[in-house]
Amino acid sequence: MLIGLAIVAGIVGWSGHVLALPVAFLFPALWAFSRSRLVAAGVAAGYFLAASRSLPQGVANFYASDLWPGLLLWIAASSSFVSVHAALWTNRPGRRRALRYLAAAVLTALPPFGIVGWAHPIIAAGVVFPGWGWLGLLAASAGMLVMTTRWWPAAAVACGGFWLWSAAFWTAPSLPDGLRGVDLEIGQNLGRDGALEHQRDLIATVMRVAEQGADIVVLPESALGFWTPSLERLWRDALGGTNVTVIAGAAVVDPWGYDNVLVEISGHEALILYRERMPVPVAMWQPWRSLMGQGGGAKAHFLTSPVVELAGRLAAPLICYEQLLVWPVLQAMWYRPDAIIAVGNGWWTAGTSIVAVQNAGTIAWARLFGVPLVTAFNR
Known part of the structure; x- marks a missing residue:
């Protein structure tokens, strides 16, 4: 029983x-x-x-x-x-x-x-x-x-x-002022389609959201694919002459593996805003590779950079898997952030409740600490 x-x-x-x-x-x-x-x-x-x-x-x-x-x-x-x-x-x-x-x-x-x-x-x-x-x-x-x-x-x-x-008396968490998240339905092609047309479609989507009053537009995990100098130039040129800032998921590759990151892009500069502290074990994070002298797999940055500065305020980014855990959230909340930014790429969760569970968890954390929440997911 x-x-x-x-x-x-x-x-x-x-x-x-x-x-x-x-x-x-x-x-x-x-x-x-x-x-x-x-x-x-x-x-x-x-x-x-x-x-x-x-x-x-x-x-x-x-x-x-x-x-x-x-x-x-x-x-x-x-x-x-x-x-x-x-x-x-x-x-x-x-x-x-x-x-x-x-x-x-x-x-x-x-x-x-x-x-x-x-x-x-x-x-x-x-x-x-x-x-x-x-x-x-x-x-x-x-x-x-x-x-x-x-x-x-x-x-x-x-x-x-x-x-x-x-x-x-339940109410949903408020949205951070000036921040808007964009949900996409691109499926497994998100981050894997390197075509110029795909990037231009994302830029057009960002501009439509910005026209509705958003200063900072958040795109899902892996939205940009591999982060390269050419991609940076494309986005900076597209945002030039505007006050729009984009926060988007990407992957930064080196000889030892890759970082699952959020990049911050404006017409003036582009930088790595956040590196994921806890990628998905086995599927992404494969620590046994380094023990065997092999490269590959996502890097885990465990207890580093739990909050980032964004437009003069502190934000707590949570990428996908981190939203299912306790310690990434509590580590970030210790710094009293002004907002939570939760992104994910959930195309592989079709037919399951995984994304809904992730959203429920981030909503609960945001309501506990009274922090505004912005989300951006791909399905």
């Missing part, structure tokens, strides 16, 4: 509907009520596998293969979450169990376990305590800890009350 309830919590909580996220708060109680380490492992596996159920189909789309590679990666990714919660489970109730859950929650939120720390219940703090900031994060953490004790009904009633109040 506990494993079944954990599966339901994973499915509903991570359905892609932001107001459903607090259902994930049930997981600590289900883990705590387990009567053996094996059952606790089953509860963790049921919750995580249900929450990340779209992964096999997404991997199959990405590699144009059958489901088997995705199923293997799905199970392998769950092993981190399951092993931590199984190892820290205890049959001793009270303070010790709560502290052990706290340790598990911290470990799965931070590297190295946090590298695949999807579906972390703490992300729901933004729905239950919108606008509370770090205090809301502490309140949500305290609520989850109490859920592992015999006072769990009180915690459930309190969190449920805040949740209902929040849902009744």
Whole structure:
């Protein structure tokens, strides 16, 4: 029964509907009520596998293969979450169990376990305590800890009350002044089409959005493809004589691999604004290549540059996979940014809820800290 309830919590909580996220708060109680380490492992596996159920189909789309590679990666990714919660489970109730859950929650939120720390219940703090900031994060953490004790009904009633109040008066995050995101539907051709006509179409799209009053236009991850001097010249010439600035995804290649980046382009200059801290493991980030003396794969810039300066204000960029994790967001929020810029290239998520889950998570973080949010995705 506990494993079944954990599966339901994973499915509903991570359905892609932001107001459903607090259902994930049930997981600590289900883990705590387990009567053996094996059952606790089953509860963790049921919750995580249900929450990340779209992964096999997404991997199959990405590699144009059958489901088997995705199923293997799905199970392998769950092993981190399951092993931590199984190892820290205890049959001793009270303070010790709560502290052990706290340790598990911290470990799965931070590297190295946090590298695949999807579906972390703490992300729901933004729905239950919108606008509370770090205090809301502490309140949500305290609520989850109490859920592992015999006072769990009180915690459930309190969190449920805040949740209902929040849902009744829920508002979406505001847009940053002057920033507008552009969603595209170019599919897998985005970033792979090197034709001049494709770049001119993107420039025309930017100009149409700028005419509606945007000073800074945000394009999705990988929108520009490989960043080259010729491409820089094309865009700078196109933006010359305007006050428009473009933030767009691109790839910067060197002999050892590549950086997944956001570039800032205006008529005056072009620069690398942000380098992705955590690319997708296996598909992009392949650290074993360097151990074997091989190049290739995306570089991970882990704890560097969590915020950037943009038009006199601080912005927290989040590229695709980073939106599913906890530590990239918290690292950026420590610097009190004025806006969150969330971009992604989700063509490979067709038929899944992955992009919806990403959006739900970024919306929850933006509401928790009261920060404006701009998004730009390709599908």
